[in-house]
Amino acid sequence: MTHAERMQQDREQVERWLRQCFAGREPHGDIYDAMEYSLLAGGKRLRPILLLETCRMCGGDAEAVLPFACAVEMLHTYSLIHDDLPCMDNDDLRRGRPTNHKVYGEATAVLAGDGLLTACFETMLEAQVDLPAERIVAAAGCLARAAGARGMVGGQVLDMAGEGHALALAEVEELQQLKTGALISAAAEMGCILAGGSEEQRAAVRRYAQKLGLAFQIQDDILDVEGDETLMGKPLGSDQENEKTTFVTLKGVETCRELVAKLTQEAMEALSAFPDPSFLCWLAESLVGRKN
Ligand SMILES: CC(C)=CCC/C(C)=C/COP(=O)(O)OP(=O)(O)O
Numbered sequence: 001m002t003h004a005e006r007m008q009q010d011r012e013q014v015e016r017w018l019r020q021c022f023a024g025r026e027p028h029g030d031i032y033d034a035m036e037y038s039l040l041a042g043g044k045r046l047r048p049i050l051l052l053e054t055c056r057m058c059g060g061d062a063e064a065v066l067p068f069a070c071a072v073e074m075l076h077t078y079s080l081i082h083d084d085l086p087c088m089d090n091d092d093l094r095r096g097r098p099t100n101h102k103v104y105g106e107a108t109a110v111l112a113g114d115g116l117l118t119a120c121f122e123t124m125l126e127a128q129v130d131l132p133a134e135r136i137v138a139a140a141g142c143l144a145r146a147a148g149a150r151g152m153v154g155g156q157v158l159d160m161a162g163e164g165h166a167l168a169l170a171e172v173e174e175l176q177q178l179k180t181g182a183l184i185s186a187a188a189e190m191g192c193i194l195a196g197g198s199e200e201q202r203a204a205v206r207r208y209a210q211k212l213g214l215a216f217q218i219q220d221d222i223l224d225v226e227g228d229e230t231l232m233g234k235p236l237g238s239d240q241e242n243e244k245t246t247f248v249t250l251k252g253v254e255t256c257r258e259l260v261a262k263l264t265q266e267a268m269e270a271l272s273a274f275p276d277p278s279f280l281c282w283l284a285e286s287l288v289g290r291k292n
């Protein structure tokens, strides 16, 4: 099987699991519709794929950790619903569809995000899996730290505070590490934790994911300037519209491309001690040329 086929297989497993997870739930108004509307709207599923694959690389059973991978995607989807709200980036299109609040209204969109965030932790803590409880607690703790005020939420606060102000490169880097990097790192580290990886393995995976997360965000900034809106499934030019300082506004597209290539190389080097890091190296490289 090629790496591309393996990624497709991971993605299909995630899609199947996500499709069944709220099926048959007692409806309370349209809350589950609103949650599923964004959760099942596609998306690259990068974070769950990272979790499954770091688990495999560390010798774990990727099938067994599927609920955790899908839980991370629920949390990511919540962050996108809230990011698009009028009080945040005020975007109309996400994953190729009208944003959640455009369809369900603001109040339901806020609650759909809250519902997904809560379902994420419910999914992990109630997963019917044969894994030591300490690993489950450690994985949930890792995700909670990354998603909260010391991580993604903190990054979003800096992002909003930075609108309309010129930021220095170090400030943009900190903001991006928190807003995007923290969750990508947590997803990768959780796979290693659930597989029972060593401290050294966790540190190496963290280093890989930090480099990858930053490269991913810089590529997103590049695509915001010169991507294809149909392929991206979201409006382009929003950084400029919201007067955000990005790597691209500070360094220009060409330098950013070089930076993405350098970070990708460093990400791959971080995995050199693993016997078979080839899929995760390929994944890092494939994100450099991504169009969505
Ligand atoms: C707590 C919250 C709401 C966190 C949001 C986190 C996040 C990564 C948003 C998208 O970033 P972006 O605005 O740079 O990307 P996009 O262009 O996809 O909106």
Ligand SMILES: C=C(C)CCOP(=O)(O)OP(=O)(O)O
Pocket (backbone or CB within 6 Å): 042, 043, 044, 045, 046, 076, 095, 180, 217, 220, 292
């Ligand atoms: C961190 C950023 C740039 C927000 C979007 O994340 P993705 O680009 O992973 O979005 P989906 O594929 O999940 O929709």
